[in-house]
Amino acid sequence: MPYPFTFDLSNLSRPFLEELKRLARKLSRPEVLIKAAKSMVRKFRIDQKLGIKPSEAERVVSDLLHLYSVNERLRDSFHLSKHRVLVLPHCARKYMDNRCKALFDPSIPTYICASCSEDCLINAACSLAKALGYDVYVVPGGSCLRKLLSRGYDGVVGVACPEEVVRAESLLAELGIAGQAVPLLRNGCANTCFSLDLLKEILATP
Template sequence: RAVLLPHCSRKYMDSRCKATFDPEIPSYFCNHCSEDCLINKATRLAQSKGYDVYILPGGSCIPKLLKRHHYEGIVGVACGEEIKLGGDVLRRLGLVAQAVPLIKNGCANTVFSLETLEKIL
């Protein structure tokens, strides 16, 4: 099982964010640099429940990710456009998926409900 989080929900979108980026996947990986960062909280929550966590720049990264890693189910957090894109990809691959929509959009400083994510997990 995997959780796909949007990189635009990181507290910092600059060098203050210590997440590392792996272009081979492509994903950021949270290094827990800021306790009040939504991505940090979501990453800790998902990992505590046994999920792999990927922080993606966009839904177009999903096919490359799934060529390297195989999952039976995916939970994705994203804006409406990315939910549609990611959902289309996952349906074509026959994967079960659930989505948590952003409650504040904008490609930076976006927000989602941690409580909704926790209920789904």
């Protein structure tokens, strides 16, 4: 189930993000992650900062910890991957109406960015990934993932809601594909965002 609430993590402090990564490096068991998430929410007052309930904040932070711990676990096999793809969410496009000039190819399915806006996150991410040899898909939803990943890839970088990444983990294991994830920092149906710096860092994995 998608989160029944919205959040914006884009202004959270660097110490919070550093702690998230530090804990994810050493924790992996779900019950330990949940406990750590509760403690982080209390310590950094995440519910108050985001204006959501403590239980909602704990769910997001727990999913983020899980996401970073999966990244840690799959990093070595991702290093070895040779045929990589970047999967981006269409909700991070600058425009969600006909001002977005991307073409939609339903056969894949993917939006094909036409680079109409220099300050569009999707445009920037597509350019970065293509320059590094990645195939890129801008997808209308997570249900397309199995079809896309069955096109012969052995490595995937996915930008998605933390909870979608948690769900995709079993699909990657089933298909034998190494993944790295970049979480959406702001969720919702439109105007979502992610860290281009983190994406850059992951895409550049040799």
